[in-house]
Amino acid sequence: MTDLSNSKELLKSLVERIEKLTEEKQAIADDIKDVYAEAKSSGFDTPALRALIKRRAEDAAKREEREAILESYMNALGMLSDTPLGQAALRAVG
């Protein structure tokens, strides 16, 4: 087996994986579209629904950011969140 044919096989594999993943991604995007269509036909206002989803995502991101900051503080204090002591500290400042 030469390097060249190895490269060729590798390229083929990469392309196939990307195309397969892209297909799956598109299928999911279509599913999402369908859910919005269903919502609309149930009388929900699509833009409002999108705004709601967006807001929830932002809130989640913010919460994660806060938790990351808190964890960095805890790390600075040598308290890992997976120890009982760290968990106690977390409750104390929570």
Add this chain to the structure above:
Amino acid sequence: MTDLSNSKELLKSLVERIEKLTEEKQAIADDIKDVYAEAKSSGFDTPALRALIKRRAEDAAKREEREAILESYMNALGMLSDTPLGQAALRAVG
């Protein structure tokens, strides 16, 4: 069960489905990124690889249409006249 609570339940269900699907979609997008990174570290040229994938994705009809448009523009600017092949093409369509 009132209409109101039905609506509430339905909304909750819709939101959850959309959020779940969005999460899955993002996970796949990350996977695709990973494959491109792997390709790059294997020595492949990422932009060329993207161009290849794109070309394969475009169905034949669309691709021909795009190329026809581009060629007509190039023709208008005399770009084809720079190459022997282009000159032949110009004679062919002249």
Add this chain to the structure above:
Amino acid sequence: MTDLSNSKELLKSLVERIEKLTEEKQAIADDIKDVYAEAKSSGFDTPALRALIKRRAEDAAKREEREAILESYMNALGMLSDTPLGQAALRAVG
């Protein structure tokens, strides 16, 4: 005149120059946008126009290199064998 005030004046000058240049750069970017909008409203296909500009911008050497890479990938995947021209090319390089 102290060194400190020299530094201060110099910094002020640098900042002003950068801000002025940035402003000019943004103005030109807006102009480019306008030209594309004009092209579109004149019936030109914007993506094709962008592709044309890009192709002209790439110097010949670089373009040939990119096309060679893409072609080698396509060759590896057997894409050329789909077209008569591709088959001729394959025979030519075979």
Add this chain to the structure above:
Amino acid sequence: MTDLSNSKELLKSLVERIEKLTEEKQAIADDIKDVYAEAKSSGFDTPALRALIKRRAEDAAKREEREAILESYMNALGMLSDTPLGQAALRAVG
């Protein structure tokens, strides 16, 4: 003069304008780079300088946003900012 040749001339004109503007834009980008290089060789910390410029830009944007909001209020009251009365109102709430 046919439509076709008109189109051709128009395309040529559009392409030339875009290319000229792009060239100017790139020249300015190079100038900016030069100023940063000059700053660095004068002993300034480039990332800090960038941060400063960025902050000034953000402040300016915020100020403009505030002014836009204020103006919308004034418009709602029928007070245009280019009238003496409007200017007086602006001072009053400033």
Add this chain to the structure above:
DNA sequence: TTAAGCGATAGTTTCC
């Protein structure tokens, strides 16, 4: 010098 993070730009999708 190169890899990774970031900022800017181009393209796609959505809403009106």
Add this chain to the structure above:
DNA sequence: GGAAACTATCGCTTAA
């Protein structure tokens, strides 16, 4: 259909 928002890609900058 046109404008606007969002996503994804590309090039630059910085740090190792």
